[in-house]
Amino acid sequence: MKPAAFAYCAPRTLEEAISLLDEHGYDAKLLAGGQSLVPLMNLRLARPTVLVDINRVDGLAFVESGDEVVRIGAMTRHHTVATSSEIRGASPLLSHAAGHIGYRAIRHRGTLGGSLAHADPASELPCVAVTQSATVRVTGSAGERTIRADELFLAEMTTTLAPDEIVTSVAIPRIRPDEGWGFREFVRKVGDFAVVMAAALLRVADGRVASARLGLGGAEGTPRRVTEAEQALVGSVLGAETIEKAARVAAEAVEPTSDIHGSADYRRRLVHAMTRRALQDALGRLEAGHG
Amino acid sequence: MSYRKQPKLLGARVRRVEDPRFLMGKARYIEDIELPGMIDAAFVRSPFAHAEILSVDVSEALAVPGVIAALHGQDLSGRVKPTVCDAISDGWQSSEFPALAIDRVRYAGEAVAVIAADNRYLAEDGAALVDVDYEPLTPLASVEAAQEPTAPLLHKGWKGNYFYRDRHAGGDPDLAFSNADGVLEIELATRRHGGIPMEGRGCIAVYDPIERVLTLWSSTQIPHLIRSELANCLGLPENRVRVIAPDVGGGFGPKSHLNPEEVAACVLAMDTRRPVRWIEDRREHMLACFHSREHYHKARVAYSEEGEVLALSAEVTVDCGAYSVYPWTAALDPGMSLFIMPGPYRIRNFRCETLAVATNKCPYGAYRGVARSANCLTIERAMDAVADALGMDPVEVRKRNLIRDEEFPYTSVSGFVYDDTSLIESLDKVCAEADYEGMRERQRLAREKGRLLGIGVVTFIEQTAPAVDEGVPINFRYDSALVRLDPSGSATVQLGTHSHGQGHETTIAQIVADQLTIPLDQIRILYGDTQQTAQGIGTFASRTAVVAGGAAHIASGQVRDMLAERGAHLMEAAAEDVELVDGRVTVRGSGTRGLSVAEVARATYYHPELFPFGWSPLLEAAGTFDAGHGTYANASQIVLVEVDPETGAVEILEYHIVEDCGRMINPTIVEGQIHGGVAQGIGGAFFEELIYDEQGQLLTTSFMDYLIPGPTELPDFRISHLETPSPTSPNGIKGVGEGGAVAPYAIMAAAVQDAIRPIGNVFVNELPLTPERVLGFVDRAAGRTDREARRSG
């Protein structure tokens, strides 16, 4: 299990990196944290001939707090996402989910942008990004554009990024003080890939659910919001019954994948359980008075 | 002559003497050895489970700069003998296992060709360019597929796709079944998994063409046995073959085989005249390091109204994969099942039929607790089933059937002579340690709150350092030790066994130190090099403390007697009047200081003139210990688990163990062995499964797909000891290496079944208990059909 040979470039600027990607097209691969890419290279399932390492590109690792969003540089490591007080203050949901990624040594190296671009359906950050309607800023030879998270993920391990585009930052909307959040995932062992995860974000006004966001990961080829379940929640009085109903709606709405980690039927049942628990957590946080 | 009767070190919690090199990163595992001119090998492995090889073209690989050599099956044909490892039985069918597949591959991952290059990166580059033309054949990816009447035969001259079939009967099972109050039938399955040490396999082969000596460094548990078969395959005399096992990063059974890759590496070394290293990577390990544990059992159990098991009739089928492996043969698991299934119970009527099926899967080898875990599962689940049928407590039903203390030595229905154990005492003790009654009460209270708590109980007896005299190509009854005292009075002990985590550099030294009454740091334990140790067998089957410990005890006792005799002579005393205490030979009752061991040793080696002519100036002795058919350890365990009925996840809340491995040399090391064994058993009970698809493709080739429990998946095990000395072995020692791994399969099946009892009754009979399988049992308990289960999601 040793990687095939490749040429190594470590550009210092984004422009350099993009021109390298532009030049080599599909033969090139971007190396961010490498915690998903390098295992594939070791197995020779990925065999880029040019590896463009963006760890030395300036300006890609930052946290910028705004009124509406927190903007996080793409090369920000998972460990920082999990522990930065600025990020935790803006989206405790994102921080919490980042703490579930792999193991500590993996989180020290893996990056937010890398995770989104890798588009593993069982990854935590894509699920949260979709749930929170994060926007992803990318730069390529054609210039800069902003993509809504739910438009980024095309299929399992596939995004709408062009080969020469680099994720540069992600804007996560701030979770408001009157919102409650919950995140649950089912893993067979700690640090292993989640079989199914659910992220929930609820706001209650005048005793009724004013807005609801429910995202699922691991169940299907891409993370997605379950609008059917969200609609079932909005306008209702939040309680065990409405939560159970929403969880059932979510379980019926998904078309789960099937593999050695879980059959489609099993995943559907996990969607039910994880959704209910994530919603209960969100309710609990609302009741405790902190989002 | 006498010596200290009270051992100082036997039973002491001595810190391990071997640890600093491991803690400091200075151990020497196979991959750490660098030799001048060494090249690295990478194997080309079959992508098909079953195929004809039409052609192999290595020319493109050889063109890669840095690639030195290539070999494929045809190159070895006629030059290297394939491994033929046969059980001696009328029901046996012989087969050949070539080092590199010649005209046919029989499992996905089988080595077809090998490339050697300046480094492993280049070797893999070369291997990727080897062009093999395959003609796929029907893959036989399961026991059922292999037994289809239309299935192609896997080996030449076979009558059906099996290596071995056999039967055994004792008592009169038919009569017992017809007279029984009740009869129940159960079926059980344990899925394929394996030992999976953290260090994979690996070897370095070096050929010296002048001395005509082949040296193989191998990450192995059995250097001497490897030497014998390697010499046989290559047609070399054994005195020209040297096998060295350096530090080994975990064994557990998977490293107790001759590997085809090792034979190929030796040929490459002989051809290239360069040291050739092969380091197995994890993917290769999952594909091609011999698997274990795939048992399918059917059992009928006859019982009385009082809960006595009157008869047991079983069919055991094992999926043994594609080849019979050296030195175990494919009869290893199925053959052992014929005798061990009745376990610790007074079952007087027993019949067992066994079948070793050949399939297109990785060959089947040894793994910690060979055949025991599956047989423990069957007999313990049978006990639970009888308890359920009669509404009895599982502890009570066991007590009614366990062999009683006064019955030892007890000849089992299958012919084993069990010597002293503490079966009922261990069960009583574990019930007390776990507060079994209190645990049942806590379970009842939890159930009232809707929580699903389950309790499992298991008792087992285990033949440690086992050997059989019939049917096997090699009888493993003994091992050896050579103890040598040097002129400074320090001792060197050479063992025929190997230590790869068990701590023998400490425990064997504890035994020798007590005999010679010298400090532990005056003793060095050497092992692992066939050229520098006595002939030995190796480390497996919970045998080393018994057989190597016994041999070291005997040999060092002989050296002790020589010391006393020579010391007596120097002091002009009668030999029977001297004693050896704290490293000094003294005349008993004289009040004098006498002579130190070093003084006697120095005089013996350097002043032969002080002794009568003809006395040997060497203070050394070789000892062997033959443990016969082995010693009998026993244990009882109780577990408390909680099942999440929505996800199928199982949490282990408490795990209580009472182990009796006879006299303990070092209780801390004993506990470490138990912890590790139970952890592996829990792996097999919940996490570990080598999954093949219908085409015979292994789907679990990485640690992302094959899950090994980590610290967050395992509880704090609580261990108590009993010490019933073995009447067979010196110091009363029994083996303990495997015991931990025997019970978790049965205990977890029982506990999960008990947990979901409030939902309904179901018989948990298939492992590993993945969350999805647990939910399947929950559904069956609830009487839900598959369709309903889906809807409830």
Next chain:
Amino acid sequence: MDDVLRQGVEIRLTVNGRKHREVVEPRLLLADFLRQRLGLTGTHLGCEQGVCGSCTVVVDGETMRSCLLFAAQMDGSGVETIEGLADDPDRLHPVQQAFWDHHGLQCGFCTPGMVLTAKALLEENPEPSGAEIREALAGNICRCTGYVFIVDSVKAAAETMASNAPRGESP
């Protein structure tokens, strides 16, 4: 193309306090660089997929998997391996000493990664609970011990380090 692919990358890095200047093939994994080029064979490869933790080293102060990093990326970095902790059995790091005293190892293959991970935990959290220790070591697989004595070892090391620490300072 082969020439381009194998074109070496020059790196300067510090390993266990010693400065090195080396030219490496781009695909050379950090673990292989440490083992083969520098002879630091205490870093072990157990899976090459980042799961088992045997190859854990400390890069610029943080634990990382040396099987998932290329040596070429290490220019300017400081790397600490197990060999950097002690050069004599009489001067072991408290974590090493505790593993020795509490039978925290058997075959020893996972031990270097385990020790470095435990050391990093204790530097951040001097008084971890049993659950916190298990959580911190979740990415390090040991196949021998069942982890009980490893957890005991880390607890003991925490006590030693706390009592060794000068008053008024965090250990």
